[in-house]
Amino acid sequence: METRLLCSVALVTFLCVVVHCATSTTVLQRLQQHIVSKQTLPIRNTTVSMASLFDIAIDFIPVAIIGLNEETQVFAFSGIIVAAWLDLSSAWNPADFNNTHAVTIESNLLWSPQVSAINSVSRITTTLKEDALIVNNGQITMFYVDAYETSCEIDTGYFPFDEQTCDVLLFPSGRYRFYTPKSDVDTPEYFFRSNEWRLVSVRLQNRSYMQPVFELSFPIQTVVIQFKLKRYSAFYVMSILSPIGILSLMNACVFLLPVESGEKMSFLVSILVSYAMFLNFVYSTMPRSDSLSRLTIYLMLVVSQSCLSIMSTIYLLNMYHASGQPGGGCVAFGMRTSLRSKVKPDNRTVDSFVKDSVSKSKTSIRRIDRFMFLVFSCSALLSLMVFVIY
Incomplete structure (x- = not known):
């Protein structure tokens, strides 16, 4: 009798878990379909002005310093560029989706901005993107994980006790503008240190340009990742x-x-x-x-x-x-x-x-x-x- 009772309880528990998982999967699929179906290009205004541009916040997480070649003046590093923007069409009411406040979706199903390092010596635009994180208020966060090689002007006046500053210029490739709400970048615990260079600091800067093209002038709002390196001189x-x-x-x-x-x-x-x-x-x-x-x-x-x-x-x-x-x-x-x-x-x-x-x-x-x-x-x-x- 007790054995039958235990088996019945186990069966009911298993069925509840299965039903709950199926319900959760159905809710997530429905939420994903809701977000993807309402994805539209967030740029609709065609006038050339700063007010018509779409704001995208930029952050950066350094991962490793690969090297700095003094002879070719090429700076190599790896890191994660974080882009975040607000798309109200992707917002939802958590009560309608089982109190789900955040969800991750494959990046190829969403619109995402192109992040281009114009002083790159290999690939200008990065295409390696992780799954996007979307919050119920419509904030979308995209992660660009890649290794970069950019040109860097080397000052060897104090070699081998020199310090070098390398700038990575992130230019927008569409009708949007980049900006950063912070200046100092913290180094994560998993950062891989170089045997030749010590990372002194990483800073983010906002820079504005007016790019003349024929008779027009296009505003460009960019973000610069500034690395400050000091050589190990021993x-x-x-x-x-x-x-x-x-x-x-x-x-x-x-x-x-x-x-x-x-x-x-x-x-x-x-x-x-x-x-x-x-x-x-x-x-x-x-x-x-x-x-x-x-x-x-x-x-x-x-x-x-x-x-x-x-x-x-x-x-x-x-x-x-x-x-x-x-x-x-x-x-x-x-x-x-x-x-x-x-x-x-x-x-x-x-x-x-x-x-x-x-x-x-x-x-x-x-x-x-x-x-x-x-x-x-x-x-x-x-x-x-x-x-x-x-």
């Missing part, structure tokens, strides 16, 4: 700045090598080749433009210092080798002076006089080497400090 500091700073100090150390070693020129040429390698790496990652970055100027300074050290070393080597020749350098000058006066200096022979002059010449060259080491060391440190501070 990689460039460790891979470029630190090695170049060390090389510039080693470049000054050539004046600590004794002239007798014969390794001064090979040492300097090796450092100059290293500079050329770093210059090639930096120039391959930076855009070709008239503006020079501080890093480029710093590299040119250290290369110039390397060239000056090579010329100074050549001059000192010539002085050293000339001091050991009978007619060269300081020795020749001393011998000519002694012969003209026909007086032997300190009653010494000519050989002892030559040896003494050569010794003095080597001592003076060593002093010049020490002085040049201090000059080039201070120059290397000063160039690095100016680059980092300013």
Whole structure:
């Protein structure tokens, strides 16, 4: 008896659930048919004025920063553009549809505005749309989920400690206008961060234009998504700045090598080749433009210092080798002076006089080497400090 009673209760409960689901499905289908049947293009006025345009609110949700190519000046990102507008023909009374206040409908069944990023380098208009959310007061919200590639003017003056601002211009493609009721955009928890760029902020701006076409001028109300990015500079500091700073100090150390070693020129040429390698790496990652970055100027300074050290070393080597020749350098000058006066200096022979002059010449060259080491060391440190501070 109890078993029959339990089975009867279960059967009744199952039938109630089935009837309720069928009723709910029928109500949703009827509501969808009600909305779709009344969908009309919300632009009916053909006069050219701001008052005749249909207002569409724009919002944005950033999802990921894909990258910013300095050489091609292309900014890639992914996000969700949210468009919302009011269509009174799609409104309904919740009491007529089982107290349903909101419903989602496939976007291809509804009219939707075209969202175009006119500074895009690939596809201007996005066509990837999620299901639309419709509220009973007639407010329709459409979600455009896509990855975008837009042009971005790069300022590499402070590379690699630079900040870049990239604008995405959303232009309306019909008889409606875009506007945004907010300025600051919050970053969601599921935002994917980039390894090279830190997203400082995302802002929305309203901009108005008058587009002249032949004898007419069309008003254009647009929304601009403004990204502010800051580069992570640790990689460039460790891979470029630190090695170049060390090389510039080693470049000054050539004046600590004794002239007798014969390794001064090979040492300097090796450092100059290293500079050329770093210059090639930096120039391959930076855009070709008239503006020079501080890093480029710093590299040119250290290369110039390397060239000056090579010329100074050549001059000192010539002085050293000339001091050991009978007619060269300081020795020749001393011998000519002694012969003209026909007086032997300190009653010494000519050989002892030559040896003494050569010794003095080597001592003076060593002093010049020490002085040049201090000059080039201070120059290397000063160039690095100016680059980092300013």
